[in-house]
Amino acid sequence: MDRQHRRLAGECADLRERLAQTEDRVEQLQNTLQAVARETGIASVTHPCRRCERSLLLVRDGQLYCPNCRYGRTV
Numbered sequence: 089m090d091r092q093h094r095r096l097a098g099e100c101a102d103l104r105e106r107l108a109q110t111e112d113r114v115e116q117l118q119n120t121l122q123a124v125a126r127e128t129g130i131a132s133v134t135h136p137c138r139r140c141e142r143s144l145l146l147v148r149d150g151q152l153y154c155p156n157c158r159y160g161r162t163v
């Protein structure tokens with residue numbers, strides 16, 4: 089293997105490691121989010137906000153809303 093191939097293989101291994109860490113982190117956040125939602129009376133966490141795409145929409149008291157951009161509407 090020449091130097092460039094070794095460098096690419098190293099970068100690839102780094103990316104795989106970072107991806108695995110990110111997947112673990114996402115799973116931890118999903119579990120935490122579900123628990124927090126249950127404890128705060130949020131009925132469900134749905135699809136991404138179409139307006140800002142920076143958060144998932146929440147459903148509480150029959151209202152769908154985005155906690156990031158405050159977009160909201162009645163379900």
Ligand SMILES: [Zn+2]
Nearest residue numbers: 137140154157
């Ligand atoms: Zn939004």
